[in-house]
Amino acid sequence: MAEDPRQPVEEEQVSEQAPTSPPVLTALLLENFSDSVVSHHTNFGDETVVIKREGLLDLFRFLKDDPRCRFDLMIDLTAADYLPREPRFEVVVHLKSIVLHHRLRVKIPLATDEAELDTISGLWVAADWYERECWDMYGIVFKGHPNLRRLLLYDEFEGHPLRKDYDYYLQQPLVPMRKIRERHDYEHKVITPEGPKPLPS
Protein backbone atom coordinates (compact mmCIF):
# COMPACT_ATOMS: atom_id res chain seq x y z
CA MET A 1 0.00 0.00 0.00
CA ALA A 2 1.16 3.49 -0.82
CA GLU A 3 2.09 5.71 2.05
CA ASP A 4 -0.35 8.37 3.03
CA PRO A 5 1.21 11.54 1.62
CA ARG A 6 -0.21 13.55 4.51
CA GLN A 7 1.91 11.74 7.03
CA PRO A 8 4.91 13.80 8.01
CA VAL A 9 7.96 12.25 6.50
CA GLU A 10 11.00 12.07 8.61
CA GLU A 11 13.49 14.46 7.15
CA GLU A 12 16.78 13.16 6.06
CA GLN A 13 19.61 14.30 8.19
CA VAL A 14 21.59 16.82 6.18
CA SER A 15 25.20 16.89 7.01
CA GLU A 16 26.15 20.37 8.08
CA GLN A 17 29.80 19.69 7.98
CA ALA A 18 31.71 21.33 5.18
CA PRO A 19 33.62 18.91 3.01
CA THR A 20 37.09 18.64 4.34
CA SER A 21 38.88 18.80 1.00
CA PRO A 22 38.07 21.05 -1.95
CA PRO A 23 36.08 19.42 -4.75
CA VAL A 24 37.79 17.71 -7.61
CA LEU A 25 38.23 20.49 -10.14
CA THR A 26 39.25 23.08 -7.59
CA ALA A 27 41.74 20.65 -6.14
CA LEU A 28 43.12 20.04 -9.59
CA LEU A 29 43.60 23.73 -10.20
CA LEU A 30 45.09 24.30 -6.77
CA GLU A 31 47.56 21.59 -7.47
CA ASN A 32 48.64 22.84 -10.90
CA PHE A 33 48.12 26.59 -10.65
CA SER A 34 48.54 27.39 -7.00
CA ASP A 35 49.92 30.83 -7.90
CA SER A 36 46.95 31.77 -10.04
CA VAL A 37 44.05 30.74 -7.83
CA VAL A 38 43.08 33.50 -5.43
CA SER A 39 40.14 31.81 -3.77
CA HIS A 40 37.48 29.21 -4.40
CA HIS A 41 34.12 28.05 -3.13
CA THR A 42 31.28 25.74 -4.05
CA ASN A 43 27.57 26.28 -4.04
CA PHE A 44 25.05 23.49 -4.58
CA GLY A 45 27.81 21.36 -6.02
CA ASP A 46 28.96 23.97 -8.54
CA GLU A 47 32.53 25.02 -8.18
CA THR A 48 33.83 28.55 -8.50
CA VAL A 49 37.43 29.61 -8.67
CA VAL A 50 38.69 33.16 -8.58
CA ILE A 51 41.93 33.56 -10.48
CA LYS A 52 44.47 36.23 -11.30
CA ARG A 53 44.53 37.58 -14.81
CA GLU A 54 48.24 36.86 -15.18
CA GLY A 55 48.69 33.50 -16.86
CA LEU A 56 45.00 32.93 -17.30
CA LEU A 57 45.49 31.56 -20.79
CA ASP A 58 47.55 28.64 -19.47
CA LEU A 59 44.87 27.89 -16.93
CA PHE A 60 42.08 27.97 -19.51
CA ARG A 61 44.09 25.85 -21.90
CA PHE A 62 44.56 23.32 -19.11
CA LEU A 63 40.82 23.35 -18.42
CA LYS A 64 40.10 22.71 -22.05
CA ASP A 65 42.70 20.08 -22.83
CA ASP A 66 43.38 18.13 -19.66
CA PRO A 67 41.63 14.76 -19.81
CA ARG A 68 40.27 15.28 -16.27
CA CYS A 69 38.64 18.61 -17.19
CA ARG A 70 37.81 18.58 -20.92
CA PHE A 71 35.70 21.73 -20.89
CA ASP A 72 34.63 21.71 -24.49
CA LEU A 73 31.80 24.22 -24.15
CA MET A 74 32.06 27.86 -23.11
CA ILE A 75 28.57 28.70 -21.94
CA ASP A 76 28.84 32.31 -20.92
CA LEU A 77 31.24 35.15 -20.52
CA THR A 78 30.17 38.37 -18.91
CA ALA A 79 31.27 40.93 -16.37
CA ALA A 80 30.02 42.63 -13.25
CA ASP A 81 30.77 46.09 -11.95
CA TYR A 82 31.04 46.45 -8.16
CA LEU A 83 31.70 50.17 -8.31
CA PRO A 84 32.96 51.32 -4.91
CA ARG A 85 34.89 48.12 -4.47
CA GLU A 86 38.40 47.63 -5.72
CA PRO A 87 39.14 45.57 -7.80
CA ARG A 88 36.08 46.97 -9.43
CA PHE A 89 35.27 44.58 -12.29
CA GLU A 90 34.92 40.87 -12.35
CA VAL A 91 34.88 38.92 -15.58
CA VAL A 92 32.89 35.73 -15.15
CA VAL A 93 33.33 32.70 -17.40
CA HIS A 94 31.06 29.67 -17.26
CA LEU A 95 32.39 26.42 -18.63
CA LYS A 96 30.80 23.05 -19.17
CA SER A 97 32.14 19.70 -20.19
CA ILE A 98 29.69 17.84 -22.35
CA VAL A 99 31.80 14.69 -22.14
CA LEU A 100 32.35 14.59 -18.40
CA HIS A 101 29.18 16.41 -17.31
CA HIS A 102 30.65 18.99 -15.01
CA ARG A 103 30.67 22.74 -14.81
CA LEU A 104 33.02 25.38 -13.54
CA ARG A 105 32.73 29.08 -12.96
CA VAL A 106 35.89 31.13 -13.27
CA LYS A 107 36.07 34.71 -12.07
CA ILE A 108 38.80 37.17 -12.89
CA PRO A 109 38.83 40.39 -10.81
CA LEU A 110 40.14 43.50 -12.56
CA ALA A 111 41.11 46.89 -11.18
CA THR A 112 39.55 50.09 -12.59
CA ASP A 113 42.59 51.30 -14.46
CA GLU A 114 43.70 47.85 -15.56
CA ALA A 115 40.46 46.61 -17.08
CA GLU A 116 42.10 44.34 -19.59
CA LEU A 117 42.94 40.69 -19.89
CA ASP A 118 43.90 38.12 -22.50
CA THR A 119 41.24 36.92 -24.89
CA ILE A 120 40.08 33.34 -24.68
CA SER A 121 38.47 33.46 -28.10
CA GLY A 122 41.45 31.48 -29.41
CA LEU A 123 40.39 28.55 -27.23
CA TRP A 124 36.62 28.76 -27.57
CA VAL A 125 35.38 30.50 -30.70
CA ALA A 126 32.10 31.18 -28.91
CA ALA A 127 33.90 33.65 -26.66
CA ASP A 128 34.42 36.02 -29.59
CA TRP A 129 31.04 37.78 -29.49
CA TYR A 130 30.73 37.53 -25.73
CA GLU A 131 33.97 39.44 -25.42
CA ARG A 132 32.80 42.04 -27.89
CA GLU A 133 29.60 42.50 -25.89
CA CYS A 134 31.63 42.74 -22.72
CA TRP A 135 33.79 45.44 -24.28
CA ASP A 136 30.71 47.21 -25.55
CA MET A 137 28.90 47.28 -22.22
CA TYR A 138 31.74 47.44 -19.68
CA GLY A 139 34.75 48.68 -21.62
CA ILE A 140 36.87 45.70 -20.67
CA VAL A 141 39.65 45.17 -23.18
CA PHE A 142 40.40 41.65 -24.34
CA LYS A 143 44.00 41.70 -25.51
CA GLY A 144 44.59 39.75 -28.70
CA HIS A 145 40.94 39.66 -29.72
CA PRO A 146 40.75 39.54 -33.54
CA ASN A 147 37.93 42.07 -33.89
CA LEU A 148 37.19 44.00 -30.73
CA ARG A 149 34.42 46.32 -31.94
CA ARG A 150 31.08 47.24 -30.42
CA LEU A 151 28.56 44.46 -30.82
CA LEU A 152 25.20 45.89 -29.77
CA LEU A 153 25.63 49.64 -29.69
CA TYR A 154 26.57 51.94 -32.53
CA ASP A 155 30.09 53.18 -33.14
CA GLU A 156 29.19 56.79 -32.28
CA PHE A 157 28.25 55.83 -28.73
CA GLU A 158 30.61 57.23 -26.12
CA GLY A 159 31.29 55.38 -22.91
CA HIS A 160 30.08 52.01 -21.71
CA PRO A 161 26.50 52.00 -20.49
CA LEU A 162 26.57 49.11 -18.02
CA ARG A 163 29.35 50.66 -16.00
CA LYS A 164 27.85 51.86 -12.78
CA ASP A 165 29.21 55.37 -13.28
CA TYR A 166 27.49 55.83 -16.65
CA ASP A 167 24.71 58.40 -16.23
CA TYR A 168 21.80 56.07 -16.86
CA TYR A 169 19.52 58.76 -18.26
CA LEU A 170 22.09 59.99 -20.72
CA GLN A 171 21.06 59.25 -24.29
CA GLN A 172 23.19 59.66 -27.36
CA PRO A 173 20.85 60.07 -30.33
CA LEU A 174 22.02 59.48 -33.87
CA VAL A 175 19.36 61.64 -35.51
CA PRO A 176 18.36 65.07 -34.19
CA MET A 177 15.47 64.80 -31.74
CA ARG A 178 12.39 66.90 -32.47
CA LYS A 179 11.08 69.29 -29.85
CA ILE A 180 7.79 68.15 -28.42
CA ARG A 181 5.51 70.89 -27.21
CA GLU A 182 3.21 68.72 -25.12
CA ARG A 183 5.97 66.73 -23.49
CA HIS A 184 6.80 69.52 -20.99
CA ASP A 185 10.33 69.68 -19.65
CA TYR A 186 11.71 66.42 -20.88
CA GLU A 187 13.79 68.37 -23.33
CA HIS A 188 15.77 70.17 -20.68
CA LYS A 189 16.07 67.95 -17.65
CA VAL A 190 16.96 64.50 -16.62
CA ILE A 191 15.86 62.97 -13.37
CA THR A 192 18.72 61.84 -11.20
CA PRO A 193 18.79 60.49 -7.68
CA GLU A 194 19.45 64.08 -6.52
CA GLY A 195 16.42 65.41 -8.37
CA PRO A 196 16.03 66.90 -11.86
CA LYS A 197 19.09 68.43 -13.41
CA PRO A 198 19.88 69.94 -16.81
CA LEU A 199 20.87 67.63 -19.64
CA PRO A 200 24.57 67.62 -20.32
CA SER A 201 24.89 69.17 -23.78
Added chain:
Amino acid sequence: MGMKQNAATSFITTKLDAVINWSRKFSLFQFPFVTACCGMEYMAVYGAHYDGARFGAEIPRFSPRQADLLFVVGTVNHKLAPVLKRVYEQMAEPKWVVAFGACAASGGFYQNYAVVQGIDRIIPVDIYIAGCPPRPEAVLDGLVELQRLIQDEGPKGITGINPRQTKDELLLSRS
Protein backbone atom coordinates in the same frame (compact mmCIF):
# COMPACT_ATOMS: atom_id res chain seq x y z
CA MET B 1 -32.62 53.97 -64.67
CA GLY B 2 -35.31 56.04 -66.14
CA MET B 3 -34.69 59.62 -67.12
CA LYS B 4 -37.69 60.72 -65.16
CA GLN B 5 -36.31 59.67 -61.77
CA ASN B 6 -36.62 62.12 -58.94
CA ALA B 7 -33.66 64.45 -58.89
CA ALA B 8 -33.42 64.43 -55.09
CA THR B 9 -32.34 60.76 -54.95
CA SER B 10 -30.26 60.47 -58.06
CA PHE B 11 -27.30 62.61 -57.06
CA ILE B 12 -25.73 64.13 -54.02
CA THR B 13 -23.64 67.23 -53.74
CA THR B 14 -20.36 67.20 -51.85
CA LYS B 15 -16.93 68.74 -51.81
CA LEU B 16 -14.22 67.13 -53.88
CA ASP B 17 -11.96 67.06 -50.83
CA ALA B 18 -14.50 65.13 -48.85
CA VAL B 19 -14.82 62.47 -51.53
CA ILE B 20 -11.10 62.07 -51.89
CA ASN B 21 -10.60 61.88 -48.14
CA TRP B 22 -13.42 59.38 -47.91
CA SER B 23 -11.70 57.13 -50.39
CA ARG B 24 -8.36 57.64 -48.68
CA LYS B 25 -9.59 56.59 -45.31
CA PHE B 26 -10.81 53.23 -46.57
CA SER B 27 -7.68 52.30 -48.48
CA LEU B 28 -4.95 52.51 -45.90
CA PHE B 29 -1.95 50.50 -46.93
CA GLN B 30 0.22 50.07 -43.89
CA PHE B 31 3.90 49.56 -43.51
CA PRO B 32 4.36 47.50 -40.32
CA PHE B 33 7.54 48.68 -38.61
CA VAL B 34 7.44 45.90 -36.05
CA THR B 35 10.32 45.76 -33.60
CA ALA B 36 9.16 44.13 -30.39
CA CYS B 37 6.53 42.29 -28.37
CA CYS B 38 3.69 44.56 -29.53
CA GLY B 39 4.05 42.80 -32.85
CA MET B 40 2.08 39.86 -31.50
CA GLU B 41 -0.91 42.11 -30.86
CA TYR B 42 -0.49 43.61 -34.29
CA MET B 43 -0.73 40.14 -35.78
CA ALA B 44 -3.81 39.45 -33.70
CA VAL B 45 -5.49 42.58 -35.08
CA TYR B 46 -4.98 41.46 -38.63
CA GLY B 47 -5.87 37.85 -37.91
CA ALA B 48 -9.32 36.49 -38.68
CA HIS B 49 -10.75 37.14 -35.24
CA TYR B 50 -10.39 40.92 -35.04
CA ASP B 51 -10.00 41.36 -38.76
CA GLY B 52 -8.52 44.78 -39.37
CA ALA B 53 -9.50 44.32 -42.99
CA ARG B 54 -13.00 45.47 -42.09
CA PHE B 55 -11.66 49.00 -41.87
CA GLY B 56 -10.00 49.03 -45.23
CA ALA B 57 -6.54 48.77 -43.69
CA GLU B 58 -6.06 45.38 -45.07
CA ILE B 59 -2.82 44.67 -46.84
CA PRO B 60 0.55 45.28 -45.25
CA ARG B 61 3.06 46.66 -47.73
CA PHE B 62 6.66 45.82 -47.03
CA SER B 63 7.93 48.64 -49.17
CA PRO B 64 7.54 52.16 -47.81
CA ARG B 65 7.01 53.36 -51.38
CA GLN B 66 3.72 51.55 -51.55
CA ALA B 67 2.45 52.39 -48.09
CA ASP B 68 0.61 55.41 -46.77
CA LEU B 69 0.21 54.43 -43.13
CA LEU B 70 3.27 53.77 -40.99
CA PHE B 71 2.58 51.50 -38.05
CA VAL B 72 5.43 51.77 -35.57
CA VAL B 73 4.91 48.73 -33.38
CA GLY B 74 7.27 48.28 -30.47
CA THR B 75 10.42 49.68 -28.96
CA VAL B 76 12.60 51.92 -31.12
CA ASN B 77 16.13 52.45 -29.89
CA HIS B 78 18.67 55.01 -30.92
CA LYS B 79 20.52 52.58 -33.14
CA LEU B 80 17.33 52.02 -35.12
CA ALA B 81 16.16 55.64 -35.19
CA PRO B 82 17.90 56.55 -38.48
CA VAL B 83 16.21 53.59 -40.14
CA LEU B 84 12.78 54.66 -38.97
CA LYS B 85 13.35 58.20 -40.11
CA ARG B 86 14.45 56.99 -43.49
CA VAL B 87 11.45 54.70 -43.91
CA TYR B 88 9.19 57.62 -43.07
CA GLU B 89 10.92 59.86 -45.57
CA GLN B 90 10.64 57.26 -48.30
CA MET B 91 6.89 56.98 -48.00
CA ALA B 92 4.95 58.91 -50.59
CA GLU B 93 2.57 61.70 -49.55
CA PRO B 94 -0.06 61.62 -48.20
CA LYS B 95 1.09 59.59 -45.23
CA TRP B 96 0.09 58.99 -41.66
CA VAL B 97 1.86 57.54 -38.64
CA VAL B 98 0.49 55.47 -35.78
CA ALA B 99 2.50 54.92 -32.60
CA PHE B 100 1.41 51.50 -31.45
CA GLY B 101 1.92 50.74 -27.76
CA ALA B 102 3.57 52.49 -24.84
CA CYS B 103 7.09 52.04 -26.19
CA ALA B 104 6.45 53.69 -29.54
CA ALA B 105 4.35 56.41 -27.94
CA SER B 106 6.66 57.37 -25.08
CA GLY B 107 9.49 54.92 -24.65
CA GLY B 108 7.33 52.87 -22.30
CA PHE B 109 9.06 51.62 -19.22
CA TYR B 110 12.45 51.93 -20.85
CA GLN B 111 14.16 55.10 -19.78
CA ASN B 112 17.78 54.32 -20.34
CA TYR B 113 20.70 54.82 -22.66
CA ALA B 114 19.20 52.88 -25.52
CA VAL B 115 15.53 53.68 -26.13
CA VAL B 116 14.05 56.66 -27.96
CA GLN B 117 11.52 58.29 -25.64
CA GLY B 118 8.65 58.12 -28.10
CA ILE B 119 8.89 58.05 -31.87
CA ASP B 120 7.45 61.55 -32.05
CA ARG B 121 10.96 62.63 -31.17
CA ILE B 122 11.91 61.49 -34.66
CA ILE B 123 8.86 61.76 -36.91
CA PRO B 124 5.40 63.39 -36.59
CA VAL B 125 2.74 61.06 -35.19
CA ASP B 126 -1.01 61.20 -35.81
CA ILE B 127 -2.44 58.59 -33.48
CA TYR B 128 -1.08 57.19 -30.24
CA ILE B 129 -2.44 53.85 -29.07
CA ALA B 130 -1.91 53.24 -25.36
CA GLY B 131 -1.23 49.91 -23.73
CA CYS B 132 1.60 47.52 -23.15
CA PRO B 133 0.66 45.93 -25.43
CA PRO B 134 -2.66 47.52 -26.52
CA ARG B 135 -5.57 45.17 -26.88
CA PRO B 136 -6.80 44.64 -30.44
CA GLU B 137 -9.93 46.63 -29.58
CA ALA B 138 -7.77 49.59 -28.71
CA VAL B 139 -5.96 49.25 -32.01
CA LEU B 140 -9.21 49.17 -33.94
CA ASP B 141 -10.37 52.19 -31.97
CA GLY B 142 -7.18 53.97 -32.97
CA LEU B 143 -7.74 52.99 -36.57
CA VAL B 144 -11.26 54.38 -36.56
CA GLU B 145 -9.99 57.53 -34.93
CA LEU B 146 -7.38 57.84 -37.66
CA GLN B 147 -10.05 57.47 -40.31
CA ARG B 148 -11.98 60.28 -38.70
CA LEU B 149 -8.83 62.36 -38.73
CA ILE B 150 -8.25 61.66 -42.42
CA GLN B 151 -11.83 62.53 -43.27
CA ASP B 152 -11.78 65.75 -41.28
CA GLU B 153 -8.29 67.03 -41.89
CA GLY B 154 -7.05 65.46 -45.07
CA PRO B 155 -3.42 64.96 -45.89
CA LYS B 156 -0.66 66.88 -44.17
CA GLY B 157 2.49 68.46 -45.42
CA ILE B 158 6.00 67.64 -44.34
CA THR B 159 5.50 69.58 -41.13
CA GLY B 160 2.85 67.14 -40.03
CA ILE B 161 0.16 69.80 -40.34
CA ASN B 162 -2.28 70.27 -43.19
CA PRO B 163 -0.94 73.31 -45.06
CA ARG B 164 -4.45 74.36 -45.93
CA GLN B 165 -5.49 74.56 -42.31
CA THR B 166 -4.64 77.31 -39.89
CA LYS B 167 -3.52 76.36 -36.44
CA ASP B 168 -6.81 77.40 -34.90
CA GLU B 169 -8.79 75.32 -37.35
CA LEU B 170 -6.57 72.38 -36.57
CA LEU B 171 -7.06 72.70 -32.84
CA LEU B 172 -10.79 73.13 -33.33
CA SER B 173 -11.11 70.06 -35.51
CA ARG B 174 -9.25 67.98 -32.94
CA SER B 175 -11.12 69.16 -29.91
